[in-house]
Amino acid sequence: MKLNKTDKITELNKLSDKISLLENRGLHSVTIKEIETLSQNCAAAFKDLSIAKNKHLHRNIVQVYTRVASFLSSWLAEQRNKVTIELLLCLAMQKNNIQEILLLSGFSGNEHLMAMLASDIVDGEKSFANGGLILSLALLNLDQITEEMLQVAISLSDEVKVPLFMGWLNQVSTFTAQGEKNRETVIRHADFLTKVTPDYQMIQCFINAWMLCSYAVFPAKHTLKKYLNQMVRNFLIAEGMSDNGTQYQLNARPKMVVVHERFKPGHAMHRCYAPYIEQLAEYFDLVFIGEKEHIDASYSMAQKTIVLDTNEQSLTDITKIIKAENADIIFYPSLGMSHYTICLANLRLAPVQIMAGGHPATSFSSCIDYIFLFFLEELTSKLVSEKIVTVDNIVFKQEPHPKLKLSTISREYPQGNKFKIAINATSMKINGDFIEACKSISGSAKKKVEYHFFPALTGNAYDSFTRLIENELPGSVVHQSSGYSRFLEALSKCDMSIVPFPFGNTNSTIDALMLHMPVVSMSSAEIAGLTDKAILRTVGLEHCTVVDSVQAYIEKCVQIVNNQAEYEYVHDQVVAIDAKNSLIRKAGEQDDCFSQFARMFALTYDYHLQIQASPARVIDYKNISGARLYRDSL
Known part of the structure; x- marks a missing residue:
């Protein structure tokens, strides 16, 4: 159900009233459970209430974000000398929500909170007492934490590392090369998780990490699954769940x-x-x-x-x-x-x-x-x-998608100074190494490159992703999640589609090909790095736009942006393969x-x-x- 302006303001006022009740009681009386509930209520209120989509309510929304951020910051600063595992687990499970609240508030991030948690300034640098340091580790994301702080975290007890690692491994995307390097470090040091027997709430949080590790860049990322699988087995055994024990036997119709x-x-x-x-x-x-x-x-x-x-x-x-x-x-x-x-x-x-x-x-x-x-x-x-x-x-x-409808498409090399590159991939496929490649493409292109992201996000998640992308790739356009027809319409206005690496696309590549767009992808030996290569090989385009290294990826993209003849060659190849007929199953069609x-x-x-x-x-x-x-x- 869509809310009208009055309903949206009512929701914001309800959230403000909840903050007022907590403020009136005093920070010392507010419990960890109440902080968890406040974070959840805030996420629910802003799930479908994007700042970008509700510009007439921009001021109201930011004011509420700022009130929540201010209260959370004051409360967390009060906890410096009484950090508990319960608090750290709460912060780990609510980390993405809290990050978004701080980022979208008037504070525009957590720098003010880090200053509040610092106990002293030594030689011009922030100094943290133990409680403040651990809280800082719990609140900083992979793109923010320094290598030195990460090494400190690795040296802590397993009991403390569990919530810290949970928070980092549940980060959906990285936006800097250092952030991606930090993700690798965390995964490499996560073997202690095999000794953990979690409850189901913790299992749910760590299982998000089970999937998200697939999007990391370094090849050994899936070793994290070994550790998490053992953790899951520990939980299953503790809960009395066991294997079936049925023996294999031949069956004419299994x-x-x-x-x-x-x-x-x-x-x-x-x-x-x-x-x-x-x-x-x-x-x-x-x-x-x-x-x-x-x-x-x-x-x-x-x-x-x-x-x-x-x-x-x-x-x-x-x-x-x-x-x-x-x-x-x-x-x-x-x-x-x-x-x-x-x-x-x-x-x-x-x-x-x-x-x-x-x-x-x-x-x-x-x-x-x-x-x-x-x-x-x-x-x-x-x-x-x-x-x-x-x-x-x-x-x-x-x-075919139930709403697949394509009109005749005419595409030409852009004659102006702008070249629109689509990144039609969900948010978790974005990583710091890929963003660095985008910066290199922009830096070598003769035209002004305008990136168009299609991360399939709405509400606060969309606002947060947009802010972080704008920090790294200024001038980018981030599209909100929409129906399939509207998505295709927006995608069709771009000049080329590039596939994030190393995870790649499948359906998104087919969507771009059906719109007669040049598509550049990078292959690898891992499964997720082969999907686009397989699709492009199926229709005879592998030689055209599939590369096998980051440098070749950058060079291929720059070549298509800068060279009209190259663009037209690739475009003509895409048109010739007729993706809608060659890759989409017709009604009732049977194939070997x-x-x-x-x-x-x-x-x-x-x-x-x-x-x-x-x-x-x-x-x-x-x-x-x-x-x-x-x-x-x-």
Whole structure:
């Protein structure tokens, strides 16, 4: 429900009244729980109340942010000499909210708070007593903390490091090269987390980090998942949850439970995987499971769909539901977007468990046997914990977005002094190294480069991201999340799309190609770095705009911006491949790639024991496609 101006002012006044009540009681009587609630209330109030979108309320909104920031700062300064683990855990779980409050307030950040926490000035530098130092570590983000302070944090006790690391690992994006370097340092020193047995609230917070580490730059980032998986196992054991214990046996028609994190029409997962999953019904009795917000209950491709309410059902309840199905095989099309799925993936709930690259990253869970990939490079198998199953040279096709409508597109090299570059990627894909590359592109371009970000954000998250991007890349345009048609309209006004590295895009690249935009991407051996290369290879554009190093990426972008002939060459190549027809599945269209996907799953199940006994890390369809299925022998 959209709020009108009066309703919005009412919401702001309610928040102001809550602050007044706390102020009137005095700082000393305010509890940690009340601070947590204030942070949550503020996040809820501003979730859909963006400063940028409500310019007529700019002053009102900033005033409330500033009141909250002022109160929080005064209260936190009072805690310098009484820092507790409870307080640090609260700050870790509310860190992103508190960062946004401080940034969007009249203080424009936390520098004033750092001054309040400093106990003295020595040789012109801030000096912190122990309590003030630890609070500062808890409140500074990866882009702000110095290497020296980070080393101090690493030397602290594990009990104190747990909330500090939680706060840093839950940072969605980094905006500086130093911030990305700090993220690497934190991950490298996170092995102590294997000794932690958390409660479910802490698990939920750390599971965000399980997914977010995938977007880090350094190659060994997924080692964090090893540590977090062990932490999850500690929690599961403490809560009495255990593996199923069902033994593997051949079955002419195995039961497959498909655990969907996201599978509604229009979502990237549905667009990418629906035509493939549909074919699994040829070989398996399908049971779909998913949260009510993220799945439809009416899929004809499944014999049964179980809709979860994770607000009402505990993880123990969900585990019992899955165990009751006595599945022969469990399939996770993606892992990383829901808290409960990552917990489930650390249990053996079926004899055979397989994931796909919906979130293109390895699980590092000993309970996941296989990962299905549409594409791989020679080194990919060394970067994942699972055995890889793949269909060689599969033609990548996806479901059309329900609101996909394209008119005739005419695109020319921009004749003016401005060149608009689109970065149509969610916020977590942005990192300090990528932003440095953008600065280099701007610095070498003969035209004024205007970056257009499409981070899929609204409200306070959008305002905060915009402020941080403007600090690093002045003059950039950040677009708020909108419907698909409006998004395509805004994207079409840009001249080129560049793919963030190292994580890459999938659907966003196809969107840009359908709009006849040149797309530049950088490949790597890891899964997330191969998606765009695979798409561009499918349509014959790999030679055109795929590079393999940061320097080559910068040079390719500059070449297209500066050279009209190069721009027109790439553009003509994009037009020629007709992305809408070559990459989008037509209604009722069947393709060998869909049936091969399903048969590969059936073969993997039937020959599971032999595959697991084999030293081979990659099982390619072309090598086993002639094998006989168990059902055909009956």
